[in-house]
Amino acid sequence: MEIISHEKPLGLFARMWLYLKSLPEKLKAKVVEVVNKVIKLGKDDPRRITHSIKVGLALTMVSIFYYYQPLYDNFGVSAMWAVMTVVVVFEFSVGATLGKGLNRGLATLVAGGLGVGAHHLASLSGEIGEPILLGFFVFIQAAASTFIRFFPTIKARYDYGLLIFILTFSLISVSGFRDDEILELAHKRLSTVIIGGSACIIISILICPVWAGQDLHNLIATNLEKLGKFLEGFGNEYFKTLEDGESSNKDEKSFMQEYKSALNSKSSEESLANFARWEPGHGRFQFRHPWQRYLKIGNLTRQCAYRIDALNGYLNTEIQAAPEIKSKIQEACTEMSLESGRALKELALAIKKTSQQPITSADTHIKNAKSAAKNLNTLLKSGIWEDCDLLTVVPVATVASLLIDVVNCTEKVAESAYELASAANFESIDSAISTEKPRSGQCGAEKSNADCPHVVITVSELTPAAAMADRSLKA
Amino acid sequence: MEIISHEKPLGLFARMWLYLKSLPEKLKAKVVEVVNKVIKLGKDDPRRITHSIKVGLALTMVSIFYYYQPLYDNFGVSAMWAVMTVVVVFEFSVGATLGKGLNRGLATLVAGGLGVGAHHLASLSGEIGEPILLGFFVFIQAAASTFIRFFPTIKARYDYGLLIFILTFSLISVSGFRDDEILELAHKRLSTVIIGGSACIIISILICPVWAGQDLHNLIATNLEKLGKFLEGFGNEYFKTLEDGESSNKDEKSFMQEYKSALNSKSSEESLANFARWEPGHGRFQFRHPWQRYLKIGNLTRQCAYRIDALNGYLNTEIQAAPEIKSKIQEACTEMSLESGRALKELALAIKKTSQQPITSADTHIKNAKSAAKNLNTLLKSGIWEDCDLLTVVPVATVASLLIDVVNCTEKVAESAYELASAANFESIDSAISTEKPRSGQCGAEKSNADCPHVVITVSELTPAAAMADRSLKA
Numbered sequence: 035m036e037i038i039s040h041e042k043p044l045g046l047f048a049r050m051w052l053y054l055k056s057l058p059e060k061l062k063a064k065v066v067e068v069v070n071k072v073i074k075l076g077k078d079d080p081r082r083i084t085h086s087i088k089v090g091l092a093l094t095m096v097s098i099f100y101y102y103q104p105l106y107d108n109f110g111v112s113a114m115w116a117v118m119t120v121v122v123v124f125e126f127s128v129g130a131t132l133g134k135g136l137n138r139g140l141a142t143l144v145a146g147g148l149g150v151g152a153h154h155l156a157s158l159s160g161e162i163g164e165p166i167l168l169g170f171f172v173f174i175q176a177a178a179s180t181f182i183r184f185f186p187t188i189k190a191r192y193d194y195g196l197l198i199f200i201l202t203f204s205l206i207s208v209s210g211f212r213d214d215e216i217l218e219l220a221h222k223r224l225s226t227v228i229i230g231g232s233a234c235i236i237i238s239i240l241i242c243p244v245w246a247g248q249d250l251h252n253l254i255a256t257n258l259e260k261l262g263k264f265l266e267g268f269g270n271e272y273f274k275t276l277e278d279g280e281s282s283n284k285d286e287k288s289f290m291q292e293y294k295s296a297l298n299s300k301s302s303e304e305s306l307a308n309f310a311r312w313e314p315g316h317g318r319f320q321f322r323h324p325w326q327r328y329l330k331i332g333n334l335t336r337q338c339a340y341r342i343d344a345l346n347g348y349l350n351t352e353i354q355a356a357p358e359i360k361s362k363i364q365e366a367c368t369e370m371s372l373e374s375g376r377a378l379k380e381l382a383l384a385i386k387k388t389s390q391q392p393i394t395s396a397d398t399h400i401k402n403a404k405s406a407a408k409n410l411n412t413l414l415k416s417g418i419w420e421d422c423d424l425l426t427v428v429p430v431a432t433v434a435s436l437l438i439d440v441v442n443c444t445e446k447v448a449e450s451a452y453e454l455a456s457a458a459n460f461e462s463i464d465s466a467i468s469t470e471k472p473r474s475g476q477c478g479a480e481k482s483n484a485d486c487p488h489v490v491i492t493v494s495e496l497t498p499a500a501a502m503a504d505r506s507l508k509a
Numbered sequence: 510m511e512i513i514s515h516e517k518p519l520g521l522f523a524r525m526w527l528y529l530k531s532l533p534e535k536l537k538a539k540v541v542e543v544v545n546k547v548i549k550l551g552k553d554d555p556r557r558i559t560h561s562i563k564v565g566l567a568l569t570m571v572s573i574f575y576y577y578q579p580l581y582d583n584f585g586v587s588a589m590w591a592v593m594t595v596v597v598v599f600e601f602s603v604g605a606t607l608g609k610g611l612n613r614g615l616a617t618l619v620a621g622g623l624g625v626g627a628h629h630l631a632s633l634s635g636e637i638g639e640p641i642l643l644g645f646f647v648f649i650q651a652a653a654s655t656f657i658r659f660f661p662t663i664k665a666r667y668d669y670g671l672l673i674f675i676l677t678f679s680l681i682s683v684s685g686f687r688d689d690e691i692l693e694l695a696h697k698r699l700s701t702v703i704i705g706g707s708a709c710i711i712i713s714i715l716i717c718p719v720w721a722g723q724d725l726h727n728l729i730a731t732n733l734e735k736l737g738k739f740l741e742g743f744g745n746e747y748f749k750t751l752e753d754g755e756s757s758n759k760d761e762k763s764f765m766q767e768y769k770s771a772l773n774s775k776s777s778e779e780s781l782a783n784f785a786r787w788e789p790g791h792g793r794f795q796f797r798h799p800w801q802r803y804l805k806i807g808n809l810t811r812q813c814a815y816r817i818d819a820l821n822g823y824l825n826t827e828i829q830a831a832p833e834i835k836s837k838i839q840e841a842c843t844e845m846s847l848e849s850g851r852a853l854k855e856l857a858l859a860i861k862k863t864s865q866q867p868i869t870s871a872d873t874h875i876k877n878a879k880s881a882a883k884n885l886n887t888l889l890k891s892g893i894w895e896d897c898d899l900l901t902v903v904p905v906a907t908v909a910s911l912l913i914d915v916v917n918c919t920e921k922v923a924e925s926a927y928e929l930a931s932a933a934n935f936e937s938i939d940s941a942i943s944t945e946k947p948r949s950g951q952c953g954a955e956k957s958n959a960d961c962p963h964v965v966i967t968v969s970e971l972t973p974a975a976a977m978a979d980r981s982l983k984a
Contacts, residue, residue: 075659082659090652093675094644097683101640111586114680121651121676169569176596177565184550184557200568201596205589208572301776340815347914414903428889431903432910439822 084242085126092120092237096230112222119230124238128316129246129309131238135231136312137195142227145199146220148175149206153216156207168207176200190308246309247319251385253303254328257296257335258382258447264293264342265375265440269368272349272433273360290346296339303332318388324457331385331450338378338443345436348429359430363413369406370437373399374444381451390455390462396448403441410434559717560601567595567712571705587697594705599713603791604721604784606713610706611787612670617702620674621695623650624681628691631682643683651675665783721784722794726860728778729803732771732810733857733922739768739817740850740915744843747824747908748835765821771814778807793863799932806860806925813853813918820911823904834905841885845912848878849919856926865930865937871923878916885909 076083096116109116123134156167179200183193206220238244267290307325315321377399384392414434454460551558571591584591598609631642654675658668681695713719742765782800790796852874859867889909929935 071660072656075656082656086652086656089655089675090648093651093679094648097644097647097679101643101683111684114684117679117683118676121672121679169572172572173565173569176568177561180564181547181550181557181561185546197596200564201593204568204572204592204596208592209586209589298775300773340818343815344819344914427902428906428910431906435903435907439819 081126081242081244085244088237088241089120089124091241092124092233093117095237096120096233109222109226112219112226115223115226116230116233119227120234123231124234127244127246127249127306127309128235128238129306129311129313131234133191133309133312134194135235137192138198139224139228139231141195141198142202142224145202146206146224149203150216150220152203152207153209171207172204175203190304191311243316245313245316245319246306247313247323247325248317250303250306250310250325250328251319253299253306254332254335255382255385257299257332257339258378258385260292260296261335261338261342262375262378262382264290264346265371265378268345268349268375269364269371273364273368290349293339293342293346296335297343299332300336303329320458324454327450327454327457331447331454334443334447334450338440338447341436341439341443345433345440348433348436359427363410363430363434366406366410366413367434367437370403370410370441373403373406374437374441377403377444377448381448384451384455384460388458388460390460393448393452393455396451400441400445400448403444407438407441410438556601556717556719560719563712563716564595564599566716567599567708568592570712571595571708584697584701587694587701590698590701591705591708594702595709598706599709602719602721602724602781602784603710603713604781604786604788606709608666608784608787609669610710612667613673614699614703614706616670616673617677617699620677621681621699624678625691625695627678627682628684646682647679650678665779666786718791720788720791720794721781722788722798722800723792725778725781725785725800725803726794728774728781729806729810730857730860732774732807732814733853733860735767735771736810736813736817737850737853737857739765739821740846740853743820743824743850744839744846748839748843765824768814768817768821771810772818774807775811778804795933799929802925802929802932806922806929809918809922809925813915813922816911816914816918820908820915823908834902838885838888838905838909841881841888842909842912844881845878845885845916848874848881849912849916852878852919852923856923859926859930859935863933863935865935868923868927868930871926875916875920875923878919882913882916885913 096119119135119138123131123138125131125134152168152171156164156171159167179196183189183196188196202223206216206223209216209219271290307329310323310325313319313321315323377396380392380396380399384390384396455462594610594613598606598613600606600609627643627646631639631646634642654671658664658671663671677698681691681698684691684694746765782804785798785800788794788796852871855867855871855874859865859871930937
C-alpha cells in the first residue's frame, strides 16, 4: 500500500517533470522552425526586409508630429491622419504606393470639397431638415460609389480612391461642427494626408526602391526562360528514358518543373502592370513604357506553357511508346524542342537586356525549329511506319504534334517580343535589321515563307492550336 | 469685300452653332452608353445593387451617432471610427465582411492593450527617454508586423488584422495624452469599432446575404457544367465540319467557348474559400463545411480545361484531317466525348443539388466513356490504317489522345466529388451505395477493373497526363 501510494504522486510528478523537461526542447524546436521560416522568407527576396525597415522608418518619422510641440500645436489630433496614411498607403512597390497615395490624396480633396458643400446645403434647411438631408446625401453617395466600384476598369485602378471618397465625404458632411470648423477639419485632414502620403512616396522612391515595372519585366523574362529550359531538356529527357530506363536523376530534373509557375502568373502580371503605370521613369524604363505589351507576351507564354504541361505528362509516365518508333523521330523532335527552347531563352535575354540583338538569333533558332518540323513532316509522309502498330504510334504522334504547337507559339512570342522591342525602343546593335526591313519580310514571319526557300511548309499545316491561341487573346 | 467680311463671322458662328447643336446629342449618346453599362452591370448580378444599398444603409445608420445628442456626448469625435469601420469593413460577401470585422476588432483589442502598455512604459523613462523609447517601439512593431505580412498563410487570412494592429498600436502608443486619457481613447476606439463592425455584420447577414461559400459552391459546379457542355458538343462539332464543311453557325457555337472562364478561375476560387471559412452555417452548409475539397475539384477541373483548350484548337482550324480517317474513329471519339461530358454535367448536378444520386449516374457515364476508349484502342490496333498516310493521321490521333486524357481527368473529378459528398454528407437517395461499399470497389475507380469485366484496359495505358495532373496537385 505504502509503495503504491508513494509511487502515484511520484508517477504524476515524474510525468510533469518529463513534460517540463521536454518543454524547453519543444519550444526550442518551434522557435528554430519559425526562425528558419523567417530566414527563408528573407533570403527568397531580401527586399522584404528593407521594405519592413522602410515602413518602420516612415512611421517613426511621421510620429514626430506628436512629439514635436510646434507641429502638434498646428495639427492637433488630426496628426493621426498622417500616421494612418502611412500605415495604409505604404505598399511593397513604388507603383502601388504612388497609386494608393495619389488615389487617397485626390479622393480626400474632391470628397472634402463636396462634403463641405453638402454640409453647408443641409445646414440651410433648418434643424429638422438637416439630419434628414445629410442622411440622404450620405446614403446616395455611398450607394452610388459602392456600385461604381464594381466596374472592372475602375476597380483595377481607382478602387482605393472610391473607398476614401466614401469615407471622407461621410466624415466631413456628417460631423456636427459649425461651417468654419468643418473647413478647418477638411483642410487639416487634407494636409495631414498629403504629409503622410509624401513621406511614403519619398521613402519608397529614395531608399532601395522596388519598381513594379522592373518586377513585371523580370517576371515575363524569367517565365520565358523557364519554358526555354524545359524545352532544351525535354528532347534528351524523353528519349533518354527510352535508352537508360528509369535512371533519370530527380535532382537533375527539378529545373524541368520550373515552368509550372508560369501557368498561374496571370493575376500577378496584371496587378504589376497596373502598378507600373503609376511609376515615373526609372532605369531603362520611360514613364509611358508599353506595359500592356508585356501582358500580351505573358498571355502567349501561358498558351505555350499549357502545351508544355501536356508534354510533361508524356515525360513522367512509366508507359512508353515503342522504342523503334521513338528512335525514328528522335532527331527531328529533339531538334524542334532544343531549337524552340533556345529561341525562348534568347527572347528572355532580349527582354532582360532590352536589346534587339538576341531577337535576331531567336529568329535563327525558330527557322531551325521549323525546318526540323519540315523534316518530321517528310518522315511522317514516308512509308517507314507501315509495319507499326498504330496504338504504339499515338503517344509519339501526340508528342510530335504538341512540339509543333510549341514551335508555333514560340513564333508568336517572338513576334510580340519584336513589337515590344520596337515600341520600347530596345537597343539595336545591328540597326539595319530593325529599320530597313519590317518583320513580315523575315523568315520568322508566317506569311512569307517564299523568302526562305529552305522552309517550304507552314508549320500550322499540321496543328492549329497556336493560331487559336492568338484568336482567344483577341477575344 | 463686304460679302467676305460678312461671311467670316457667320462661318465661325455657324461652326460654333453646329458644335453647340451637336453637343447635346453627343452628351446624350455618352449618357446612354454609361446608363447601358450600368444596367448591364446590375443585370449581370443584381446582388451588386442590393449590396450598394446595404452599404448606404449601414453608413446612414452609423452616422446617427453624430446626430443623436446623447450618443454623441458619449463618444464625441471617436464616433468617426464607427463610420470608418463601416466604410472599410463592409465587403460584398458575408464571409469577407466577417473576416475583416473580426480581424479589425481583435487587432484593435490586442494592439490597444499593447499600445497602452508601451505608452506607460515609455512615460516612466523621463522626458528625454520617452520619445526615443516610443519611437523605438513603433519602429520595431511596424517593421516586424510588416515582415510577418509576407508569410503567405498569414497574408491569406490575417493581412488586414496586421494592418490594423500596426495602425492602432502606433496611434495609441504615440498620442501625447496622459495615461488615463489614453485608456479612454483606447476604450472609445474599441467600442466604436465594435459598433461599426457589428452594424456591418448584422446588415450583411440579415438583408439579402451574399454567402461566399454558396458562390464557391456554384462556381465549381458551373465550371464543371461548362466543360460538360463543351464535351457534349465537341464530337458532333468536330465530325460535322467534316460532313457539312464550314457551315457551323457562330451563335450555336458560343456555348462551346464558355469553358474558357474555367481556365483562370483559380484566384477567385481561393479567395472565396478563404472568405467561406469565416462564415457561420447557412442553408445547406455547416460551419465547418469542407471548403478545401472544392479547391481540389477546382484544380482538377482546370487540368481538364487545359486539355479541352487544346481540343478546341483542333475544332477551330480550317485544316482538317483526311475524312476517311476521321470517319473510322468517329463513333468511338463521339461516344467518349459525349459520355465524359454527360458525366461532368451529372457531377455538376450532384454538387448543385448536394445529392449523391447523380454521382452514381456519372459513374455509369464514365464506364461508358472508358469502354469507348477500349473500342478505340481495338480500332487502333487493327490493321485498318495501313494504307493511310501517317501525316493525315497525326491530328486525329492527337484528338483521340486528348479525349482519353479528358476521360481520365473526368474520373479524377468524380473521385474528388465523391470525397466531397462523403465529407459534406450529401443527401444519399440510395443509401446502400454510399454505406455498403467504399468507392474503390466500384467500376469508376482506377485499380479495380477486375470488378467490371467489360472494361478491361486501364485508360492510362495510352496517356499519362491525368495521372501527372494529380501528381502536380499533390506537389
